[in-house]
Structures are given as C-alpha cells and as structure tokens.
Amino acid sequence: MTPSALIEESDLHALVDGELDPERRRKVEDHLLQHPEDAALVEGWRRQNAALRAAFEPVALETPPLSLREAAARPPAPPAGQGPIETGAIHWGRPGAAPRPARKLDDIRASRRRQALASTLLTLVAGATVAVAALLFLASRPPAQHPTLTIAATSYASRAGLTYATYALDGRPVEIDAAHGGELLAWLQERVGFARTPDLTGVGLRLLGGRVAPGVASPAAFLVYERDDGARVGLYFERADAGAAPSGQRGQGVSVIEWRAGGFAFVLVGVMAPDAMQAAAEAAAAAVVAVPPEAK
Amino acid sequence: MGRRSDIIAGLGGATPALRRYARALCAGAGQAVADDLLQSALQSVGARIRSRDLRPADLAEARIETYATLVAFAEKKLAGAPGPASRHPPIVHGLASLGFDERAVLLLVSLEGFGYDAAARIVGATREAALARLMRARAALGAEGLRPVAPLEGGRRAASHLRVVK
Numbered sequence: 001m002t003p004s005a006l007i008e009e010s011d012l013h014a015l016v017d018g019e020l021d022p023e024r025r026r027k028v029e030d031h032l033l034q035h036p037e038d039a040a041l042v043e044g045w046r047r048q049n050a051a052l053r054a055a056f057e058p059v060a061l062e063t064p065p066l067s068l069r070e071a072a073a074r075p076p077a078p079p080a081g082q083g084p085i086e087t088g089a090i091h092w093g094r095p096g097a098a099p100r101p102a103r104k105l106d107d108i109r110a111s112r113r114r115q116a117l118a119s120t121l122l123t124l125v126a127g128a129t130v131a132v133a134a135l136l137f138l139a140s141r142p143p144a145q146h147p148t149l150t151i152a153a154t155s156y157a158s159r160a161g162l163t164y165a166t167y168a169l170d171g172r173p174v175e176i177d178a179a180h181g182g183e184l185l186a187w188l189q190e191r192v193g194f195a196r197t198p199d200l201t202g203v204g205l206r207l208l209g210g211r212v213a214p215g216v217a218s219p220a221a222f223l224v225y226e227r228d229d230g231a232r233v234g235l236y237f238e239r240a241d242a243g244a245a246p247s248g249q250r251g252q253g254v255s256v257i258e259w260r261a262g263g264f265a266f267v268l269v270g271v272m273a274p275d276a277m278q279a280a281a282e283a284a285a286a287a288v289v290a291v292p293p294e295a296k
Numbered sequence: 297m298g299r300r301s302d303i304i305a306g307l308g309g310a311t312p313a314l315r316r317y318a319r320a321l322c323a324g325a326g327q328a329v330a331d332d333l334l335q336s337a338l339q340s341v342g343a344r345i346r347s348r349d350l351r352p353a354d355l356a357e358a359r360i361e362t363y364a365t366l367v368a369f370a371e372k373k374l375a376g377a378p379g380p381a382s383r384h385p386p387i388v389h390g391l392a393s394l395g396f397d398e399r400a401v402l403l404l405v406s407l408e409g410f411g412y413d414a415a416a417r418i419v420g421a422t423r424e425a426a427l428a429r430l431m432r433a434r435a436a437l438g439a440e441g442l443r444p445v446a447p448l449e450g451g452r453r454a455a456s457h458l459r460v461v462k
Contacts, residue, residue, distance in 0.1 A: 010427055013434070017405050019412055045434050049406045051387040052320065056407060060316040068315065071335045072307040072342035072362075193385070263383070 324380020
C-alpha cells in the first residue's frame with residue numbers, strides 16, 4: 001500500500017466504514033482513482049465485510065429462543081444453597097412474635113422433604129405410564145418410512161418448486177436481468193454467499209436474470225432461464241450443510257433435479273422433458289463447480 | 297421506573313443482532329456456546345439495570361453495555377474453545393485465526409456497523425487502539441479464501457451427484 005502524503009491507511013479504512021466527512025471522503029476517493037493498489041485494498045476489505053455478513057446475517061434473521069428474548073427481563077437464578085423463603089417468613093411475619101422452636105422448623109423441613117419425595121415419585125409413575133401408553137400406541141402402528149429424512153430432505157426441492165411457481169411464470173420473473181450480470185453476481189454474493197450464473201446456451205437455455213428469494217434456512221438465489229419456445233427453467237441454490245443426502249419430493253407437473261456441490265444445495269426446476277432437464281442439470285452442475293470465467 | 301423496564305424490554309428486540317455478533321465472535325466454537333454467553337450477558341445487564349447499578353440514558357447505551365458485557369464474558373470463556381469445523385466457510389476459519397481483540401473490533405465495525413467510537417467503548421480501548429486492532433485484523437484476514445465456495449471437484453463428477461427428484 002502506498003498512501004500518499006495526505007491520505008493514510010486509516011483513511012482508507014474510514015472510507016470503508018463510513019467514518020469520513022463528505023469532503024475528506026471525496027479526497028480519499030480521488031486518491032483511489034490514482035492509486036489502484038490502494039483501491040484494491042479497499043475493495044478487498046469490502047469483500048471481507050460482505051463475506052462476514054453473508055456468513056452471519058442468517059443468524060440475525062432467525063427467531064432467537066425464548067430464553068434469550070427474555071433473558072434481560074428475567075432475574076438470574078438464585079445461587080445454590082439459598083434457604084427457602086418460608087424460613088424467613090417465620091421469623092419476620094409478625095413483629096415481636098417469638099420465633100418458632102428449632103424443633104418445629106425441623107419438622108416443617110422434614111415434612112417438606114416428604115412432600116417433595118412423594119411428588120417426585122408421583123411424577124415418575126405418571127411419566128412411566130405415559131411412556132408405556134406411547135410405546136403401545138406406536139407398536140400398534142405400521143412403521144413409518146424414514147420420516148425425518150423425508151421431512152428434512154424435501155425442503156430444498158419443495159422450496160425451489162414454490163419459488164418456481166411464484167416467480168418463473170410471473171410477468172416479471174427476475175429482479176435483475178442478465179444484461180446487468182455484474183450487479184446480479186454482486187448481489188447474490190453478498191446475500192447468498194455464492195454467485196455464479198451458469199451459461200446454459202449449449203442446451204438452448206438463455207439466462208433471463210435472477211433474484212434473491214426466501215430459502216429454507218437462509219436467503220437463496222433463484223436464476224431463471226428461457227428456451228426459444230418460451231419454456232422456463234429455474235435454478236435455485238442456497239447454503240446447505242454438506243453431507244446430508246437429498247431425497248425425493250412430490251412435484252406438481254414440473255421436473256425437479258437436486259444436487260449438492262461445495263456446501264450448497266442446487267435445484268433445477270422446469271417443465272421440460274426429463275432428458276432435456278437432465279442435460280440442463282448436468283450443464284449447470286458442471287458450470288457451478290468450474291472456475292469462474294470472469295472475475296465479476 | 298417505566299423507563300428502566302422499557303430499556304430492558306427493548307434489549308429483547310436487540311437480541312437477534314447480539315446473537316449474530318456472539319455467533320461470529322465464537323468463530324465456529326458452536327451455537328450453544330454463543331447463546332450461553334449472550335444469555336449470561338443479557339441477564340447480567342438486566343440485573344444491573346434493575347438494581348440501578350447501571351443507569352443507561354437510553355436503549356442505545358444499554359445495547360452498547362450489553363455488547364461490552366458480551367465481549368468481556370466471551371474473552372474469558374473462549375480461551376481454549378474448539379476451533380471451527382471443516383464444514384464452516386473460509387471466512388469463519390479466518391476469524392478463528394485472529395486474536396480475540398482483533399476479532400472483537402473487526403466484527404463490531406464490519407458486521408454490526410458500529411462507528412469507531414462506539415466500538416472502542418465496547419472493547420474498553422481508545423479509538424486509536426481500536427482502529428489499530430481493526431487494521432491488524434483486516435491485514436491478517438487478507439483476501440485469501442474469501443470465496444465462499446471453492447471448486448471442489450471436476451465437472452464430470454458433478455453429474456453423478458444429480459438426483460432426479462421428480
């Protein structure tokens with residue numbers, strides 16, 4: 001980095017962080033025009049910021065657990081070993097009254113212990129009863145076929161199908177069209193954390209553009225392609241945990257092909273013939289793992 | 297009285313952002329660790345406001361105090377915490393490789409959008425010291441490995457991963 005005599009490195013950081021007044025900002029921006037190496041630094045830091053937001057913004061979009069939402073309003077748990085409130089009430093309840101004899105206090109405590117023990121036993125018995133009833137009920141039913149797998153795995157494909165139904169056939173299917181590819185890529189990179197617009201012209205599909213759409217767990221990207229005869233295909237992707245295997249989904253008149261690559265779930269959705277969809281999916285799958293042809 | 301309870305209730309609305317910060321500060325050490333830290337910080341700040349030990353003028357100040365408490369708790373708790381798993385994106389590994397002080401300031405400015413003065417106040421440093429940490433953090437993080445997805449395999453192999461759902 002070669003900050004000029006007037007512009008220091010801290011000014012470059014302040015530019016990125018919005019800490020400059022308008023006049024100073026103009027000077028720093030002029031400096032960047034003449035010093036591409038510093039402009040590259042600034043661009044790098046902005047990319048760091050975008051990567052940080054892409055990685056952690058989904059956390060802020062989740063609904064926090066109730067324990068956190070109410071944590072500030074709730075007093076912390078009392079320290080262990082603090083005596084029961086009733087003990088104090090016995091002494092302070094009536095001014096001037098003689099304290100109860102210690103023996104009586106012991107009786108009260110013993111009685112409380114008995115009550116606690118009885119209540120625990122009752123709870124255990126009730127719990128066991130419920131468990132036995134549940135086991136009998138479950139044993140009387142036919143076994144479900146991998147219920148958790150089905151629920152977890154259908155979500156990407158079903159979300160992609162919903163996104164396709166919402167946008168692909170709409171009069172305005174995309175937010176940013178293919179003519180503004182750089183803008184679209186920057187947007188997807190920032191919000192989704194991955195930006196690639198596979199070229200599917202080899203299989204007769206022209207990119208119309210794309211948008212950020214609601215995903216299963218985080219913002220998703222949805223690209224729309226069109227064939228000369230007007231058939232449209234959507235390519236959906238969002239960050240996914242690597243490893244979990246995808247599974248089947250009931251589509252509604254559309255073909256759905258799902259795959260995973262590089263920590264993302266990709267789903268191609270459309271109403272073309274299965275072999276045409278397969279070819280398109282193969283082209284897209286190859287394109288998304290290939291090194292990007294252009295930097296932006 | 298009413299104002300104190302309003303501020304405490306307002307902290308509930310700030311929880312999603314605080315949770316984002318806690319998760320990033322833990323740099324892959326785990327959701328449970330981050331949520332526990334935040335819960336302790338929120339409870340501590342709530343209790344101090346109720347007991348008038350802390351008298352924030354408004355919600356913004358209470359929010360800054362909560363971030364400060366979270367940073368203080370995290371610094372103790374995260375010493376020796378496990379690093380991120382391989383499934384985490386490169387940026388998380390980059391964060392984990394930073395010193396705690398650098399990471400705390402970088403995230404306050406870059407992720408949470410705090411100005412330099414507020415960030416310095418939260419980490420209990422001067423503005424110059426906080427800026428120096430920010431500069432060190434950005435230099436150490438570099439531009440390496442910021443691409444969220446590295447090409448993992450060749451295009452030919454990708455086709456075998458396709459699954460026709462319908």
